[in-house]
Amino acid sequence: MKIGMVCYPTFGGSGVVATELGIALADKGYEVHFITYKQPVKLELLSHHIHFHEVVVPQYPLFQYQPYELALSSKLVNVVREHKLDLLHVHYAIPHAYAGYMAKKMLEEVGIKIPMVTTLHGTDITLVGNHPFYKPAVTFSINKSDAVTSVSESLKNDTLRLFDVQREIDVVPNFIDLEKHTNTFTDCQRGMMAQENERIITHVSNLRPVKRIMDVIAVFYKIQQSIPSKLIMVGEGPEKEGAEALCHKLGIADKVLFLGNSDEVNKILCFTDLFLLPSEKESFGLSALEAMASGVPVVSTNTGGLPEVNEHGISGYLNEIGDVEGMAAHALAILKDEDTLKQFKKRAKESATKFQTDNIVPLYEAVYEKALSVA
Ligand code: GMT
Missing domain, CATH: 3.40.50.2000 (Glycogen Phosphorylase B;)
Structure with a gap:
């Protein structure tokens, strides 16, 4: 055909x-x-x-x-x-x-x-x-x-x-092509992005208002108050400037890396511990599935098709739109210790297999x- x-x-x-x-x-x-x-x-x-x-x-x-x-x-x-x-x-x-x-x-x-x-x-x-x-x-x-x-x-x-x-x-x-997302890299080059004791949190999108980028920054602000961590922002879009300004205002600019568009998202996901997707609307959330396929748990909103992708309490957690406190609490629950994080990573990958x-x-x-x- x-x-x-x-x-x-x-x-x-x-x-x-x-x-x-x-x-x-x-x-x-x-x-x-x-x-x-x-x-x-x-x-x-x-x-x-x-x-x-x-x-x-x-x-x-x-x-x-x-x-x-x-x-x-x-x-x-x-x-x-x-x-x-x-x-x-x-x-x-x-x-x-x-x-x-x-x-x-x-x-x-x-x-x-x-x-x-x-x-x-x-x-x-x-x-x-x-x-x-x-x-x-x-x-x-x-x-x-x-x-x-x-x-x-x-x-x-x-x-x-x-x-x-x-x-x-x-x-x-x-x-998703799971093979492409299977961590075949022996060294994820995590050291380039963060210290040994830091967790890495990632967000990937077109940085448009519908993605609620300021919520990404606000959730991360709360996470880094409890756990040493870095935030990686991938993508270009109209909210980028405002997000950078917010990071400066909150005094976390040195902990947030804006990488722009990348065709190496797999490599970034390879060393990521948690993916944030606090969107206002999301018919599916392909970026969440990409994260899960790389064994990265997702904290997202429960809007649109996200509950069909991200399984609450299994591959990550779902929250109401704008619930920054709830998303931060769920992120900390996943990141709090090695064993819990390992379990979530394993289950995120398993959840991705049906797609x-x-x-x-x-x-x-x-x-x-x-x-x-x-x-
Ligand atoms: O995320 C966007 O805004 C881009 C948009 C697109 O059409 O490229 O994404 C939509 O289609 C994706 C692929 O089917 C879905 O995974 C996204 O959830 C959807 N975005 C929204 O609904 C906001």
Whole structure:
């Protein structure tokens, strides 16, 4: 089967999932064509099973906003025709499902029928897509997809609650290649980051307001009052400056390292003792799963799909949004002694196994079969 994969090529979770899915499908013999404006960050190896087609948007001074959807739908038409694709899989509804539907309609004009699968990732439903400016177009393109998947039960429920959706939604959770996250490094180079007696706490995200970055700093502030520790902040985003300022104000700037975007998150997780994710909204929490796969317990909020990933009292703990005291108390409960920490690390890894690639990719294959049969 030849699949056109449409996604955001940047560090966001939806692009990572699309890329990992494309790679896993190519390993199974599918021909996968990524169609996006830049080569996806995690797509290192192009092979005869993996192709990349760049969507170029020519700049024209008349346009205040350059029409990316138009360029994408035209590119989709051309790639589908040239490479005889069988199916389109678009990740993140805005504007990919809309552009995909336009491409489908244009292809119908020349006698080509191609099904479109839309995967909803989170903010395309809960934050951006729900805005009245976008809602009619998002509702329309979800309803016009031949199959729709969401990355958690919680996101499925949000979609049905917030949108007038007539389509069935299949839940296909995000997944992880456990081998990549198995600590094969003999030396995690922990010494580069912290003293022997210090615990290492990590947060990875796009540092947007929805991640509640100030709560990360506030929770860490309380942890370091009881246990010698360091905080590693990975990612770039609009909250970074404010978070750095807060660290200075609290007098903990020397204990917090802002590393920026990194494609070596696995190495950082290798020496991490605890992962913090105090998000306001999180449809799944791929970064929490990545931490768990590396044997790192997670203290997170109980929002959205997080309870489907982080098992309370097993892989870590869940707290109400904004409950800084509770998150700090749970972090200290995990970090208090070697034995407890060891138990949580072991169980975090075990909890991650149900999301391993081999368990989840067949669910997408079944969705593809279903879309092909209804289109
Ligand atoms: O975390 C983000 O804001 C990025 C966003 C994306 O679309 O790339 O993440 C969403 O999709 C991820 C992959 O499915 C999920 O793991 C994240 O929970 C989800 N983010 C939110 O719902 C805020």
